[in-house]
Amino acid sequence: MRVVELFSGAGGMSLGLKQSGFEIVQAYDAWPVAVANYNRNVGHHAKVADLGETLGIVPELLKLAPDIICGGPPCQDYSSAGRREEADNARLTLAFAVLVATVRPAWFLMENVVNAMKSETWAQARSILKASGYGLTECKIDASRYGVPQARRRLIVVGRIGERDGFLASSIAAAAAPQPMTLRDLFGATTPAAMYFPATSEARRSIWSPDEPAPTIRERSIRPLPVSYQPHPDDAALIANGYIYSRPVRAGRGVRSIDEPFPTMTRTAWERPTPRYLGSPHPADPVAASETAVLTIPQISRIQGFPIWWKWETSAKRDMLQMIANAVPPPVAAAIGCAILDREAGRSIPEVQGGFLQWLVRRGRSRPSARNVKSLAGRARRLLRGRTFDILALEIAALEGVAEFQAMRKTTQSDLRQALRLLAEYQASRGQKHRKQRQASAQPSANLAEAA
Template sequence: MRFIELFAGAGGMGLGLEAAGMEHLLSFERDAAPHSVLVHAGKTAIRMDLKDVGNACLAMRHQPTLIAGGPPCQDFSKAGQRKITDRAKLTQHFAQIICVVRPEWFVFENVEQAGTSSQYKYARALWKRHGYGLTEHVFDAQEYGVPQRRRRLFCIGRLGEIDGFLLDDLKAAAGKKMVVRDILDPEREDDAALLEKGAFFARPWMGKKDEPNGRGILSIDEVCPTIARHTHEKPGPSYQPHPDDAATPDAAHYLTMEQVARIQGFPSGYDFRRKKEKYAREGWPDKTINLMVANAVPMPMAQKIGKVIFDRHYAATLPKLDKGFTDFLYKSRKLDPVTKDGLSQRAVDNIRSLVNRALRRIDGKMQANPYMLLHALETSVAGDGKFSDLTTRLQSDLRQCLLEYHNYCLQRPRSQWSPTTKMPEFRERFRKARKPGKWKGDALAPASTRPVVSWPPAYSDSQLDPEMAVFETIFREDFAPDPYAPQPLAGDPDEHWRPDGYDDPTQDPLYHEYLAARKDDD
C-alpha cells in the first residue's frame, strides 16, 4: 500500500503508517517549520495551501492506495476559541481532494467536536455520494500505545464498502491503558529525575477566578492529559494547588520537551530542527516546536489503525460474525431466538461456516451494492478453484448465506454522525382525478379544449425530415470529398479531367524557381 499524507505537520501520522507496513509517497504541508522537518527527515514533501484543490490533485503524480490527514482542529477544539473561520473549510477541501483522486482508502482525523460541525457533515455527505463506506468512531490514545488522554474522531473510508465495516477490528486493536511510567527509561537523565520524584506537572485547564484550577500535578502511574503547546510550562504565581494533586509544586517534576514529544508518541531523538542557540539563524524556536508536537497525531495510534487497514486490504483479516448475526437468522425466519425452535444449532453453524467461506472468496470486502457483492463472489477464485467449478447446490448456498449476512449488516445501528433524517423517496405520485362539478344552469360555459402541441412538428411526405435536413451538406462532394472514391487509371486515354502538361515538370513554375536556386548555389 502506498499513501499520501495531507496536513502532514511534523509527520506523526506518516510515521505510524510507515511502521504499519505502508509506503510513503508524498506529504503536503503549508507552514515552513513542519515542512522543513519533513524534508530534513528524508520525506518527499510539497509546501502548498490545500485550498487550491486542483493544483494539489495535479501534484500527485502517482495514484495512492490511501490518503490520510488531519485538517486543522483549532476552530473545533475546546482549547481554541471555537469560532468558525476559513481553517474549518479545510475539512471540506480534504473531502474534495479525496473525491477527485479517488483512492481506495482514506483516513480522516480530528477532534471529537468536529463531528457535529457543518463542515464535517458536508464532507461526510460528499464521501457517501462518491461511493465510500465509512467507519466512524472516537478513539482514546491511551488505549492505542500512548500514555495520554487524547480522544480523537477517526473516519476511515473505503470505496464500495458497507458502513461500519472496520469498527470491530479497530476496537479489538485497543490494548491496555498506558501510564507515563510505561515509557520512562531509567538510563535517561530526565526520566531518572521523574522516576525519583514520582510526580510531574502538566498545565491544567484554567478554572474560575479565586478557585482551584484543575489537577496540575499527577503521578507517573496516571495517564497524562491531552498534550498542548503549553504542557511543559511551569505553574505561574496564580496557580492554586488542587486538593487531589499528587505532590506539591516544589516537589513535582517539570516535563522536558523531549519527554512531551515521547508522550505524544514521537520516537526518542526525533529531530525537530531545534535551534542550538537562542539567536541562531538555523532551526526553529521552542514555541514553534511545541506547537508542532501538540498538533501531531500520535505515531503508535496511527500505527495500530494503519495495521488494521493493512491487514484488511490484503485479506489477512475478515469481518467477524458476532452473536447478533445468529439472532438475526432467527428473526428473519420469524422464529423465537430464545427457544430456538425450527432452526437447529447445527444449521446455524453451517450458515456461519458458509458465510466465512464466502467472505474468504471475496477477500473480506463487503460491497454496499448487493449486485456488486454477488458479482465479486461469482468471479472469485480461491484455493478450491473457481466459483463456477463448485457444485450448483454449493453456489446457491454461498449466495444465499452471503446475502443474509449483507442484510444483517444493513440493519445494524447506524453511526451517530450519520444524518438523522431519512432520505426522501423519489417516486412518482399519482393524484386522483377530480370529479366533474355539477352544472348550474347556463351560468358556466363549457371549457374550451386546449391545443395539443407536439414535437417535432408534423411534416408531409413531400417535405424533408427536419431532423435529417442537417445531413444534406455533409455528403456534398465539395464539402467533404471522399478520398476513397475510384480514380481513372494513369494510362486511360480519356483523361480529359487532367490539365495539359500535368506530367511535364517544365510546365511547373516551381520547377524553374528550383533551377534558378541551383544555379545561384553553383
Template sequence: MRVVDLFAGCGGLSLGFEQQGFNVVAAFELWVAAIKCYEANFTHPIFQVDLSDTQAAVQLIKEYRPDIIIGGPPCQDFSHAGKRVEAKRALLTDSYAEIISMIKPICFVMENVARAQKSNAYASARAIFKKAGYGLTEIVLDASLCGTPQKRKRFFCFGMLGKEDGFALNSFTSRQAKKAMTLRDYFGESLGFEFYYRHPRNYNRRAVFSIDEPAPTMRGVNRPVPKGYPGHPNDAAPITPDMHVLTIEERGLIQTFPKTFQWVGNKTDVEQMIGNAVPVNLAKYVAQTVEIALKG
C-alpha cells in the same frame, strides 16, 4: 503502496505509516515551521501548498500517483482548545474530501479531534466521500489503548472504494489493549521522576499526574508551575518546589516520536507541532488496520 500525507504537520501520521512499511512518497503542508521540521526527518519531499485551492493541489498531488491519501485537516475549530465554532479552517475538511473525490485513491485516512465527527464540516465532507463511492469506517480511538502512553482521543475516518460502511470496524476494535498504557508501561524506570506538572486549562482541573497512569493529552502549550498554583483535590501528589515539568523532548517521546526525531524550530512552534501531531504509535496502529483491510 504509495502514500501521500496532506496537512502533514511535523509528520506523526507519515512516520507511523512508514514504520508499518508503507511507501510515503510526498507530503503537503502550509505552515513553514512544520515543513522545516518535517524536512529534517524524512527523505521524501514536502511541499508548501494551500490545500484550500483544490484544483491546483490535485494537479500537484496527482504526479505522485497515490494509492492511499492520509491527513488531518486543521482541527482547531472543533477542539476544546478553540471556541467550538466552525470557522474558515473547518472548510479545509471539505477541501480534503474534494481532493479525495478528484484523485480517487484506493483508500484514505482522515484524522481529527473526537468532536469533529458531529460537526457540520464533517457531515459535508462525509457526503462528498459517499458520493465518490467510498465505504467509511468511522471511529474515535483512545491512543492509550493503541500503544501510546497518553489519554488522547481522536476521530478517524478510513474510507475504501467499493466497501460497505463499517468494513474495518472489527479490525480497529478487536486489536485494542484491554487496559490503558501508562508512562511506566512505556518508559519503564528511565524517566527519572514519579510525578509531574501539566498546566491545566483552568484550575477546576487537576495538574499533577503520576507515571502510573496515561499522560493527559499533550497540548500546544507547556508552562512551568505558576507561583499561585492552588493545588487540586485530584492531583496525584502535592506540589513541591522541585516538581518536574515535562520538557519538549519528553513531550515528543510521550507522543511516541523516536528519540532520534529532530525537533527543528523555536520553542513555541515546536510545542505547537507536538500538540498538533498524531502520536506515531497511534498512526502505526491505524496503518496496521489499513494493511489488514487491503490484504482482505
C-alpha cells in the same frame, strides 16, 4: 501502498505509516517550519502548499496516483481547548474531502478531534465522500491503547471505494491494547528502551534506541545491556518523583501520576502551574502541583510517540511544542496503517457482529440455525478476502467469481449467498438506525459538548 499525506505537519502520521510498511511519495503542509522538520526526519517528501486552494493541487495529486490519501486537517475549530467555532480551519476538513473525492484513491485515512464528528463541516465532508463511493469507518480511539502514554481521544476515519460503512471497525478495535499505556511504561527504568553496542572509542556512544538504525555491526559487537545501565537522568527524576503537572483544559485535573497516561498533549504541556492554580488546585490532585516533576521537550516528544532519535530544529520553542502537539502520534498511525494493509492483503476480515445472531432469532430462526447463518457469513467474508461491498449484487458476484466457491456443492453455494443477503439486510437496518441517531444529535458546532 503509495501514500500522499495532506496537512502533514512535521510528519507524525507519515512516520507511523512508513514504519507499518507504506511507501510515502509526497506530503504537503502550509507551515514551512513543519515541512523543514518533516524533511529532516522522515525523508524529503514534503513541500509547502496551501491546501485550501484545492484546484491548484489537484493536477499534481492526479499525477502522483496514490493508493491512499491521508491527513489530519487542522482541528482548532473543533477542539475542546479552543473556541469550538467552525471557521477557516474547519473548512480545511471540507478541502480534504474534496481532494479525496476528486483524486479518488482506493483508500483514505483522516484523523481529527472527536468533536469534529458532530460538526456541520464533517457532515458536509461526509456527504461528499459518500457520494464519491466511499464506505466509511468512523472510530473514536484512545491513543493510550495504541502505543503512546497519552489519553488522547481522536476521531479516525478510514474510507475505501465500494465498501460498506464500518468495514474496518473490528480490525481497529482489535488493534487496541487491553490496558492503557502509562508514563511509567515509557520512562520506567525496569524496561529501558535501549540496546547496547560497545563503542569503538570513547567519543562514540554505546546505547542505541530500537527505533533508530544500529551502528555498523562488528564481531562480538552485540552485548547484553550492562547491569550498570542507567536511564537518562531526566527520566530517572520523573520516575522518582512519580507525578507531573499538565496545564488543565476546561477546569480539568492538573496533576497526574506516572502510573496513568498523560492527558492530551498541548503546546502548553511544559508550563509550570500558575499562582492561580496553586491557590485553587483541582480537588482530585494527588499531590500539590508545585511538587511535581517538570517535563523536558525530549520527554514531551516521546510522550507524543516520536522516537528518541527525532531531531526538532527551530528557532522558537513555541513552534517546536506546537509541532509536537499538532502531530498524529506515529504509533497510532502505525497501528491503523497495519489494519489497512492487512485488509488490503486479505489477511483480515470484518467481524460479523454479535447482534446479527440476535436479529436472526427475533426473525424466527432457532438459535442453532442463527449460529449456522452467522458462521456461513464469516466463511463468505473469508472467501472474499475481507472485502465488503456497498451493493449486495456486487458482493454476491464477487463471491461467485472465487475459484474455491465455484468448487463447492450447489447447496453450500446457495447457503453462502443467503447468509450474505441476510447480513446485508441486518446491516441496512443498523445503518438506518445510526442515520436517525446522527440526525437527532446534530447541533450547531458552536454549541458542541465534549463527545462522550
